[in-house]
Amino acid sequence: MFSFIFSQLMFYLVLALVLFLPGYFLLLTIFGKSKTLSSLEKFILSFGLSIILVDFIFFLYPRLSLPLNRLSAFLGIFLFSATALMIYKLKIFPAAEVPEAEAALFQFSKIQFSAFLLLIFLAFFVKTAFLSQTALPTATDMGHHMYWAKWITENRTLPDYAGLPDFIIGEHIIFAVISLLGGLSFLSAFPVLTLYLINIFSLLTVFILVLRIFKEKRIALLAFFLLGTLFAVSSPQAKFISGGVVGNLLGNLLLPMVFYFFFRFSELLFEKNQKKLSRTFLALALFSVFGLFYTHHLTAFLFLFIFSLAFLVFLISNFKKAGEILTHSFQALISRQVFPVILAGLIFFLFILTPNYFSLSATQTAVGAAVKITRTGLDLNNIRSAVGESRLALGAAGFLLLILALFKNKGNFGYVLISAWALMLYIMSAYPKLLFINLPSSRIGNYLTYPLAVLGAYVLFQIFQKARHYSLNNTAKIALGLILIFVSREGISDSVQAFKTNDESLELVETFNASAYVAKNLASKDAVLKDHNYLTGDSWIKLFFMRDYKFPLSRGYFKRYEDETNPRETCTLQMISNPGGEAARECFAETGVNFLMVNPDFDGGQFHRLSNFNQVYSNPNIAVFYKNN
Amino acid sequence: MSQTTKIIIFILILFVASSVFLFWKSDRGLDMDYQKDWWSVSFAYAKNTDLSFVIENHSDNNNFSWEIISGKETLQKSDIAVARGEKKNLEIDLSDLTGRVFVRVSDGKTSQEIYKNL
Incomplete structure (x- = not known):
């Protein structure tokens, strides 16, 4: 009991140290105690900024030949925070007046306040209930990511990912640092809980973004409702948390944060006495963009497309002021607040640590004509099932309404940004050919839930406003109520369906027990092959060996071996499915595989028939075979 | 506030x-034991011809019987008590064996076996 309480305390202290303090002190240094940001905004933005800051701090370690261990990790964060605090103490902050309307943005009526607390509570409740069945370390993606995080803690430096472009350093540093500082095992709930926190903060970031853009608390509350409370489980929410979709969750946190800073920059762009503040927001936006590029390539790629469209539309819709916008923006870019950030970012990119996906081959896989069916675009049914029918309908209506509103609010970059966010993601997921991109369409489609929730909130609010304005009769009010019920029913039933999961804890501990056995008997020249089809939590097996990302070898899903668009080796299939065959014999000689971990019911038979395999381990769900010659 | x-x-x-x-x-x-009912058997030395084996128990059933079988002949057999959460190593000293030799372990309800081809 004592160790449980101690580990819990350590976990929260480490979370505060890693995921709050650096960002908080950065904001303190920049804004002091001014009310430019509300305390809620400071709290929310500190989280995302801390993730980026911690990344940048530890990018420096290999360059400075510093090992990444518990002490150095603590000192790195402590020194940054202490320096920021010292600068804050020495800096003189001019008294900044915050307009009354802006200050009132974060003052809620009693009903709004209660509603917000209720929505937050429901979001936590549903997600926690779902995760209570799925928080075990079984997810394939999470296993792969945690291998790299553990690699950092064991090798005390940053990995080069052996040329694998799918992994990005920003996805792993925070997990490694939390594990190092808190002494937490990767085979625990801490990775899932860290992702949980990231997910919650992404919802909160959307909340403050919407609040700032629309200046209307009810729209922000509705957006939180449509995004976080309803559909709290479906992708990319709690399912992505338990599934360990690290990059996507981080991307959905950083993308709204980037938009938030860009929007605040745009708001003050033409305010003569707010130039400095406007440029500060631009600096923070670009800093966050750099962070995004170090964290998730797909989201960064999407950002480039969305932002380009938004900026283009903004220039066209403000055609008469286009020259002025460009001039002001350029002046901001070369200002003393922004230029050092650009310079520092480029230095990091070019000389300190270049993201491993920045290679020609990686670019070629993302750009070009799609061949695979999974990359040729989603049809309306696919999108509907990805984002929810009601959310899609509301989002589409919201999009049209917002476009109409744009004619009246041409200068509102936020309106353009939200529209471009939805439109570009829709084009990229439904018609990738138009943009010549070659990426899995469903992965892009999942991002749509965020802007669609915002647009849905916008249209719902407008309908209610109009209903109130025209004092609609009871029939109309009932009709509006039905819309809400329809949306809620779909959102809740979506979550309920996701609860139909099996308890996998028995199979999981059996996998881990067998893995520990193999690890104990393993010599340096031995090689292991395990099965991905029938073993639970198999991607976590590599954490018992820590030899290489591709150790043990894995027999993948059968359909992958039949994929004509992506021909792959068949040794991993042959060595388990037909270990006595000629092809398998060559594969064993080539790979040196001599330990095999399989399900005894599905794959034990073919080994029993052969005289050169000993079954050396058995539990109800795993058999380990040793090839003895 | x-x-x-x-x-x-x-x-x-x-x-x-x-x-x-x-x-x-x-x-x-x-937790290997919490609300779980399973056990495993494994060779103490996976790579050589030694037949010593380990029973690891995570079930409520504490009594196991085991036998060493070569062909149709039972070479050695006995019972052993292994408490939940415990691991017991059984030293087997048999030599000059050839062919497939099984270690069969049963808890009275289910049995599992491992083997070596000598």
């Missing part, structure tokens, strides 16, 4: 409560 401070505290409380609950659930899920 301002509303935003209250919201922040509320979020922190909810996260801590969720976190304690999920850690507790996960610890129990990863």
Whole structure:
């Protein structure tokens, strides 16, 4: 009991140290105690900024030949925070007046306040209930990511990912640092809980973004409702948390944060006495963009497309002021607040640590004509099932309404940004050919839930406003109520369906027990092959060996071996499915595989028939075979 | 206390409560014994011809019987008690064996076997 309480305390202290303090002190240094940001905004933005800051701090370690261990990790964060605090103490902050309307943005009526607390509570409740069945370390993606995080803690430096472009350093540093500082095992709930926190903060970031853009608390509350409370489980929410979709969750946190800073920059762009503040927001936006590029390539790629469209539309819709916008923006870019950030970012990119996906081959896989069916675009049914029918309908209506509103609010970059966010993601997921991109369409489609929730909130609010304005009769009010019920029913039933999961804890501990056995008997020249089809939590097996990302070898899903668009080796299939065959014999000689971990019911038979395999381990769900010659 | 401070505290409380609950659930899920009923048998030395083996018990059944079988002949057999959460190593000293030699272990309800081709 004592160790449980101690580990819990350590976990929260480490979370505060890693995921709050650096960002908080950065904001303190920049804004002091001014009310430019509300305390809620400071709290929310500190989280995302801390993730980026911690990344940048530890990018420096290999360059400075510093090992990444518990002490150095603590000192790195402590020194940054202490320096920021010292600068804050020495800096003189001019008294900044915050307009009354802006200050009132974060003052809620009693009903709004209660509603917000209720929505937050429901979001936590549903997600926690779902995760209570799925928080075990079984997810394939999470296993792969945690291998790299553990690699950092064991090798005390940053990995080069052996040329694998799918992994990005920003996805792993925070997990490694939390594990190092808190002494937490990767085979625990801490990775899932860290992702949980990231997910919650992404919802909160959307909340403050919407609040700032629309200046209307009810729209922000509705957006939180449509995004976080309803559909709290479906992708990319709690399912992505338990599934360990690290990059996507981080991307959905950083993308709204980037938009938030860009929007605040745009708001003050033409305010003569707010130039400095406007440029500060631009600096923070670009800093966050750099962070995004170090964290998730797909989201960064999407950002480039969305932002380009938004900026283009903004220039066209403000055609008469286009020259002025460009001039002001350029002046901001070369200002003393922004230029050092650009310079520092480029230095990091070019000389300190270049993201491993920045290679020609990686670019070629993302750009070009799609061949695979999974990359040729989603049809309306696919999108509907990805984002929810009601959310899609509301989002589409919201999009049209917002476009109409744009004619009246041409200068509102936020309106353009939200529209471009939805439109570009829709084009990229439904018609990738138009943009010549070659990426899995469903992965892009999942991002749509965020802007669609915002647009849905916008249209719902407008309908209610109009209903109130025209004092609609009871029939109309009932009709509006039905819309809400329809949306809620779909959102809740979506979550309920996701609860139909099996308890996998028995199979999981059996996998881990067998893995520990193999690890104990393993010599340096031995090689292991395990099965991905029938073993639970198999991607976590590599954490018992820590030899290489591709150790043990894995027999993948059968359909992958039949994929004509992506021909792959068949040794991993042959060595388990037909270990006595000629092809398998060559594969064993080539790979040196001599330990095999399989399900005894599905794959034990073919080994029993052969005289050169000993079954050396058995539990109800795993058999380990040793090839003895 | 301002509303935003209250919201922040509320979020922190909810996260801590969720976190304690999920850690507790996960610890129990990863506990080899908690509400689980299984056991394993393995050779103490996977790579050589030694037939010594290990029974690891995570079930309520503490009594196991085991036998060493070569062809149709039972070379050695006995019973052993292994408590839940315990691992017992059984030293087997048999030599000059050839062919497939099985170690068959039963808890009275189910049996599992491992073997070496000597």
